[in-house]
Amino acid sequence: MRDLFNRFFGGPKTVGKSKEEAKQRLKFLLIHDQVDLTPAQLDTMKAEILEVIAKYVEIDQDGTEFKLEKEEDCIALVSSIPVRRVVERPASPPPAGVTPAPA
């Protein structure tokens, strides 16, 4: 009915909130533009970093978050990486020239 009304009287076809979408997309875009790192590149970086971290600790892959955020006068890479527990691993030999501290 409303559609019919709008059709006759030339009202807006979609009652929009598209400006909110525009604003959100823009904020995101401008931060990424500033550091010249696209969201897709951030994703790749995230995957690489997590790969390294996973060598040492077990992490909750789904719960991790990586994003660029605008701080007062800089842009920060903010990440949250939930750690489950330390992975059991064989004790690595101490680097050459370093005497292990007595137990």
Added chain:
Amino acid sequence: MSECIVITSGKGGVGKTTTTANLGVALAQQGHTVAVVDADIGLRNLDVILGLENRIVYDLVHVIEGECRLKQGLIKDKRLDGLSLLPAAQTRDKNAVTPDQMRKLVAELKEHFDYVLVDCPAGIEQGFKNAVAGADKAIIVTTPEVSAIRDADRIIGMVEAAELPEPQLIINRFRAKMVQSGDMMNKEDILEILAIPLLGVVPDHEDIIVSANRGVPVAFDDESLVGEAYRRIGRRLGGEPDVPLLDLTVDDGLWTTIKRWMGLAPAREVAR
């Protein structure tokens, strides 16, 4: 047989990027494979109009400099089979690319796509020369304004100097009401001045703004009048040159229609 079409205007802000995005969508909707190429290096925009900005990893300059393969640089539009975007670099400038490199890139794209649409930057310098380098033909976008038409005329000359065939014209931001009241040049006026064939007319419409906000080109919207204008142009371009242009008759509302029935208002002037 595939074809590379450059969308150009001379004057900035007349609707080249909007046109490229929507014709890309319209051609892909007809079942063609299409690559849209953002040649506006340093001022990347086609990605946001298409809503694909979050998926960029590589760009045109990466591809040209051999830092990635062409396939890695192309972003497939998941909403529409057959449509892919090659984004511009955002942090380089127009001199990062030469016409020869563009020619080579376009030749490679043409092996994979039916249509390669190149979104040309404003101006007549290096960016324009790069954008036209690999093109088989040009579409000129203008608005019904003196400055835009003057620049279009200049660009038509440059397109001919580049030994491309006679370009086709899209008149954008057409306002039937202003034409009717005599405050805007109509199609005939513009064609008389520019003397090139008309490919299409696109109304000035707020749907364009909403679609840009959302990153969803208006050609996706079946109910939009502007979307229909682009779909028709896409068909005329894609092998059905006789598809009629959208009838942009002034939609002057119920009251004038009633008055017209009663003989109190002048008959409609069709914006032909």
